Amino acid sequence: MPIAPRPRFPGEHILKMIWRPLEFLPGLKRDHGDVVLFHVGRQPIVLVSDPDRIRDVFVTHARQFHKGRGLERARMLLGDGLLTSEGDFHLRQRRLAQPAFHRARIAAYGETMATYAQRRCDRWHHGDVLDVSKEMAAYTLAVVGKTLFDADIEGQAHEIGEALSAAIAAFNFSVLPFGELLIKTPIPAARRFRRGRDTLDATIYRMIEERRHAGDDHGDLLSMLLLAHDTEGDGTGMSDLQLRDEVMTLLLAGHETTANALTWAFYLLSRNPSALESLHAELDSFGDAPFGADDVARLPFTRAVLAETFRLFPPAWIVGRRALVDYDLGEMTIPARAIVLMSQWVVHRDPRWWPDAESFMPERWLPGGSALDPARPKFSYFPFGAGTRVCIGEQFAWMEGMLALATIARRWRLDLVKGHPVVPQPIVTLRAKHGMRMTASAR
Numbered sequence: 001m002p003i004a005p006r007p008r009f010p011g012e013h014i015l016k017m018i019w020r021p022l023e024f025l026p027g028l029k030r031d032h033g034d035v036v037l038f039h040v041g042r043q044p045i046v047l048v049s050d051p052d053r054i055r056d057v058f059v060t061h062a063r064q065f066h067k068g069r070g071l072e073r074a075r076m077l078l079g080d081g082l083l084t085s086e087g088d089f090h091l092r093q094r095r096l097a098q099p100a101f102h103r104a105r106i107a108a109y110g111e112t113m114a115t116y117a118q119r120r121c122d123r124w125h126h127g128d129v130l131d132v133s134k135e136m137a138a139y140t141l142a143v144v145g146k147t148l149f150d151a152d153i154e155g156q157a158h159e160i161g162e163a164l165s166a167a168i169a170a171f172n173f174s175v176l177p178f179g180e181l182l183i184k185t186p187i188p189a190a191r192r193f194r195r196g197r198d199t200l201d202a203t204i205y206r207m208i209e210e211r212r213h214a215g216d217d218h219g220d221l222l223s224m225l226l227l228a229h230d231t232e233g234d235g236t237g238m239s240d241l242q243l244r245d246e247v248m249t250l251l252l253a254g255h256e257t258t259a260n261a262l263t264w265a266f267y268l269l270s271r272n273p274s275a276l277e278s279l280h281a282e283l284d285s286f287g288d289a290p291f292g293a294d295d296v297a298r299l300p301f302t303r304a305v306l307a308e309t310f311r312l313f314p315p316a317w318i319v320g321r322r323a324l325v326d327y328d329l330g331e332m333t334i335p336a337r338a339i340v341l342m343s344q345w346v347v348h349r350d351p352r353w354w355p356d357a358e359s360f361m362p363e364r365w366l367p368g369g370s371a372l373d374p375a376r377p378k379f380s381y382f383p384f385g386a387g388t389r390v391c392i393g394e395q396f397a398w399m400e401g402m403l404a405l406a407t408i409a410r411r412w413r414l415d416l417v418k419g420h421p422v423v424p425q426p427i428v429t430l431r432a433k434h435g436m437r438m439t440a441s442a443r
Helices: 013-019 051-060 069-073 087-101 103-122 132-149 154-169 188-214 221-227 240-271 273-284 293-298 300-312 394-411
Strands: 029-031 035-040 043-048 065-067 129-131 319-323 327-329 332-334 339-342 412-416 424-426 430-432 437-442
Touching (some): 035 332, 051 327, 051 339, 087 103, 087 221, 087 240, 103 132, 129 132, 132 154, 132 221, 132 240, 154 188, 154 240, 188 221, 188 240, 221 240, 240 273, 240 394, 240 412, 240 430, 240 437, 273 300, 300 394
Parallel strands (some): 043 339
Antiparallel strands (some): 029 035, 035 043, 129 437, 319 339, 327 332, 412 437, 424 430
16 A cells, blocks of 8 residues: 555645646647646646656756746745846856855754754653644754854744745745736735735844844854855845845745655654664664764665655655747747746656655665666656756755754654644645644653
């Protein structure tokens, strides 16, 4: 019996279209089933599920595409940050932010990641029923605040988390036709979005103002962005608005995705006792010493659990690109302005590339496992995207996810509350729609 079957997505029209055969859509065209062209109104949309063609869009012909409709609309929250900016401006901003994600600096973040994970689970008691999704969101928000902005926002985690949730919840609303106008109306969803954005703006601009006033270098990302000048470009630094957009982007991306991944990891482990037993065996071999960055290389099964979670429940579940020109995709020519969708959810569960594709099998990521087979197409797995737009925080996410998973799972067993509905909610990221209520048992 599959451990992680394709769940239902009530009310989520995008994934319904992806999962259905699509025969009901007018004007449907196929190219061997891996490229599907259809129209929503006048907008041509192409769903691409072939790894080689995904590589072409991401890497080989990346200059012929810009970000898709979803991230175009995300500018209402994120502004022109790394996720949404394009062209030379994006390259400039990435150059300025890149040093904060250097391998050596990420290793230095390891102590904070492990300490905050320890602090989070110190608050739990045997038999507590927790919403693990909220616990992981509070943890990752505290980590990103401290490591990237040297700000202790753990006490504000609830307020900031609620504001982010309100903004994210409005995403499906914002991508509707005329969404940029609807978001300005007095309807409840629009009001919640604006309140959430205002709360986040107040927090971020306060951090920027305090840091500019102090004038000292904390050695974190915010200091780097404040002090940096683009020596390869025009030699200027960032305005407060540009800083706000980058901080907002990294605050969202730096905690939301990892929190979701950890939530799904604990869910999957609770449903797979043998995998949980193997994880415990690996973690218990370390004794009681705190985990740190140097331990990550010695945690192969922990990494495998996270890798398999990224496969089955990818936090970034779909990526969109907009074609700038007419583009030949296999045997099909798609028109300029077409939206190209590439869904990690779909490709990561394709049985052509993944034996027992619906099952949670961390061992496939261990030496000799099927996931490491060189014959498997590289772009059958792309949880962090690829090419010049690959997630700048990929190594940050791996480090944080592994240290949090190891620190928590060594001390606590988390079991799904009987009868709790588990429904993935594909918005900007793949959340658990009803949270994840789990019972904590001390080990």
